[in-house]
Amino acid sequence: MTRLAVALLVLVARIASADPEADADAAFKRAGQLAVSGDPATVNTAIAAYEQLGSARPITRWTDDAWAEAARLAEFSRDYARARRALEQVLEIGTDDRLVARARAALARIEEEGGPAFDAVRAEHERLASEIYGTDDDPTAALTALGALVEQNPTYPRANAARLALALGWEAEGDRGEAMRWFRAAAEAGRRERGQHARLEYVRALTRAADLAEAETELAALDPTLVDSAGARQAAEKLETAYQRRRLRIGLGIALLVIGIGALALARRDLGSWRALGAKLIRPPIEVWFLLPLALLLSLVALPGNPLIARAVRWIGVAGVVIAWLSGTTLEAARAKAPVSARRALTHGLVVVGCVAAAVYLVVAYVGLLDLLEETWRGGPAMD
Amino acid sequence: MRPATLLLCLALAPACVKGNPIELDGDLLTEGGTLRIDGCGYDLTTRYGAEAPRPGTAVFGPDPTPRHVHLGIMGDPKTSVVAQWRTKDDKTLASEIRYAKGASLPAADLVEEKAGIVFAYRSTGAEEIRVHQAHLCGLEPGTSYSYQVGGTDLDGAKSYSPVYTFRTAPDTVAHPDSEVVFGFVGDSRGGYDVWQLLIDELSDRQPDLILFSGDAVTIGLTQYEWEEFFDRAEPLFARVPLVSAHGNHEVNAVNYFSQIALPGDQENFGVDYGFAHITVGNDTPDDISKLAGEFKDKIAADMAKSNSARWKLFMHHQPMFSASTRHGPSQTLQDAWLPLVDQYKIDLVLNGHDHDYEISRPMINKQVQATNDNATVFVVAGGAGAELYDNGSDYWTLYSEKTYNAAVIRVRRDQMTMEAFRHDGTQIPQGFSKSKP
Structure with missing residues (x-):
């Protein structure tokens, strides 16, 4: 009996001396340790722990913080109904104006994104967006599913964001038809600024796809009241640059072709017949034996580095070998007929240098390194 | 500035600022x-x-x-x-x-x-x-x-x-339950329609402070892009202070240093905000040798002074660890500054430069760790509007994505979390969270 009385006294004393603030502080810390685990089940336990702390009374300084954390984790876990309930608790307690402001903004965001009627659509949109943007797996199935989701829910407030994701996703997959369909759909719908952004994305996509005429038409058709001055100006500049580069590429391509045919014709004249030229071409000239191992070595050295540069080095090597082959054959053919004059050798050398420069430009343009070179020129080199 | 001087500036940008080739009328x-x-x-x-x-x-x-x-x-x-x-x-x-x-x-x-x-x-x-x-x-x-x-x-x-x-920032002694929220974003240059979208998304999340990791504009000397940058951001920047790191595209221009009020020398400094200390470094100095010299000393001094901070962040522009196929990791910065990151047990390093999103596994001295206790996580979030670069993966990569993006970092006494999101408001699935006893 005495023992029981003592135990009761100790218990009463403990309860009397309990510090709700300290207890809440410790409980908040414990929930926080669960929250950072990243494991969905543990995070769910953390949300429950925060909710329990938020519901406990008396109210401590940690009560509204616990609800705010529960809301944050629930929203991240795509449980929007649970997040909404927790945010409403923060507003109801309302002891920290900063937390209240954030809760109000988060609630507005959730409502703006469709409210409870679209909770499931939003969760599915988030899931599919992450599959499209964030995995190396084939995203075709996710793209198809997101397309169906958008078409089934045309009033979903974030449908336009989904249309853009679809456009970019299909473009990355190389399905230009689908990409352009969704770019057009996004450009014709959406909130003011997002619609404008979508139109500019459409122009950029057309430029990337080298459909320059349509890009120009779309750019000209932009609503002047919606035009993003910088964005539109940059899109126009990109388009003009694309035109210039196309003209340059075509010009250089034709020049290389003409020079190549000319070189062959010259060699044929010097050797006397196409048959003799064919026999000569089969045996690589000394220039090729010199360049080939060098090109192979450079290609191998470049392989582990930047893949764009590795690709460029490889194709420059190929172009170099072809030019060296033609150049060497032409020179050998000329020497077979008569000694090569200094003037002709000089001309030959200059033409070869020009061909190499043209080939390097075409390769750099082909692998998509022109912008990087331009950026380096304008912004200075990166340190590595 | 005369055209020839401007061309010289474009080619040798850092020399334009302190080297005085600017001619004034x-x-x-x-x-x-x-x-x-x-x-x-x-x-x-x-x-x-x-x-x-x-x-x-x-x-x-x-x-x-x-x-x-x-x-x-x-x-x-x-x-x-x-x-x-x-x-x-x-x-x-x-x-x-x-x-x-x-x-x-x-x-x-x-x-x-x-x-x-x-x-x-x-x-x-x-x-x-x-x-x-x-x-x-x-x-x-x-x-x-x-x-x-x-x-x-x-x-x-x-x-x-x-x-x-x-x-104003909270007094954490009087309010141990204080939470501060940092918006983290960078590389808006040339993409101000996306920048506008991200500003809207950041505003919705009610940050206390904006951490900008550099490259606001394509060339720091040209004013018209700064006009776009600030025009779009005014609704947020008029309410929330901006802390910026200098990016290579700012080219140490007077425009950058005049328009953004920052502590100390505006290049290498520290800010205490809530339970966090943020060290900021300029990794594109006018003289590259400063990286391992004067700038390293300043950064080390700030880190030493703030060594007792509960949470330590380090923001600079060019990533020490990035698997993007465009710029990739900076060996120069690893050599110059990584020892400081390890020595002072920085929790989170914030970068841009590569226009994608990437978060590393916890690391100490370039080695991946099983947990983030005492280790550092490196984040690249350079997707505020500049043309996107291809992402990639390396041994340190926890997650990467080629996407326009920004993030919010929430700092409490015992935990720090980072949630990243795309310009369309959708969440990037891999963020950061860490608790301390």
Whole structure:
């Protein structure tokens, strides 16, 4: 009996001396340790722990913080109904104006994104967006599913964001038809600024796809009241640059072709017949034996580095070998007929240098390194 | 600036700023200068290319309407803030801030007044840009203030901005449950439609401070892009202070240092905010040898001084670890600064430069760790509008994505989390979270 009385006294004393603030502080810390685990089940336990702390009374300084954390984790876990309930608790307690402001903004965001009627659509949109943007797996199935989701829910407030994701996703997959369909759909719908952004994305996509005429038409058709001055100006500049580069590429391509045919014709004249030229071409000239191992070595050295540069080095090597082959054959053919004059050798050398420069430009343009070179020129080199 | 000088600047950008090839016409004295800010305990120093700062005078130009209102930090963010703006005419010299304690107060209730400071700088030739600053010190921690900036001329005519509200950093001793939220974003250059979308998304998340990791514009010397950058951001930047790291595209231009108020030398400095200490470094100095010399020493000194901070962040532009196929990891920075990151047990390193999103596994001395206790996580979030680069994966990569993005970092006493999101508002699935006992 005495023992029981003592135990009761100790218990009463403990309860009397309990510090709700300290207890809440410790409980908040414990929930926080669960929250950072990243494991969905543990995070769910953390949300429950925060909710329990938020519901406990008396109210401590940690009560509204616990609800705010529960809301944050629930929203991240795509449980929007649970997040909404927790945010409403923060507003109801309302002891920290900063937390209240954030809760109000988060609630507005959730409502703006469709409210409870679209909770499931939003969760599915988030899931599919992450599959499209964030995995190396084939995203075709996710793209198809997101397309169906958008078409089934045309009033979903974030449908336009989904249309853009679809456009970019299909473009990355190389399905230009689908990409352009969704770019057009996004450009014709959406909130003011997002619609404008979508139109500019459409122009950029057309430029990337080298459909320059349509890009120009779309750019000209932009609503002047919606035009993003910088964005539109940059899109126009990109388009003009694309035109210039196309003209340059075509010009250089034709020049290389003409020079190549000319070189062959010259060699044929010097050797006397196409048959003799064919026999000569089969045996690589000394220039090729010199360049080939060098090109192979450079290609191998470049392989582990930047893949764009590795690709460029490889194709420059190929172009170099072809030019060296033609150049060497032409020179050998000329020497077979008569000694090569200094003037002709000089001309030959200059033409070869020009061909190499043209080939390097075409390769750099082909692998998509022109912008990087331009950026380096304008912004200075990166340190590595 | 003459065309030949401009071309030289484009080619050798860093040399343009301190190497003095800028030629100036007219009577604008642009040697820079220093002004003691009374009541704040610090000096304001302007760079070569800008005038010496001086108090405003009651003179209006043709259109004194304030614009590009934005906040900065030069002192203790618990008790001080810098409001900065320009006027539409760039001629107005009247400069003043009106403020009062309380959120969203009507203009009539802004009973406190403080005189502002003005200075002009020259940008891309004869263009004259005039900056106004008002330094508020002695504020109360964790408190909302309403303010408007502008001025009054000799005839008593007034021209003020709308009223905005900002909040000082919390006093974590008095409020151990304080949470602070940082918006983290970078590389907006050339993509201001996306920048606008991300500003909207960041505003929705109600940050206390914006951490910008550099490359706001394509070339720091050209003013028109800065106009776009600040135009789009004003609704957020007028409420939330901006802390920026210098990016390679800012090219150490006077435009950057004049328009963004930052502590210390504006290049390598630290800020305490809530339970976090943020060290900021300039990894594109005008002289590259400074990286492992003077700049490293400054960063080390700041990290040593803040070694007892509960949470430690380090922001600079170019990533030490990035698997993007465009720039990739910087060996130079790994050699120069990584030992400091390990020595001072930095929790989170924030970078841009590669236009994608990437978060690393926890690392110590380039080695991946099983947990993030005492280890550092490196984040690349350079997707605020500049053309995207291909992402990639390396041994350190936890997650990467080729996407426009920004993030919010929430710091409490015992936990820090980071949630990243895309420009369309969807969440990037892999963020960061860490707790401390």
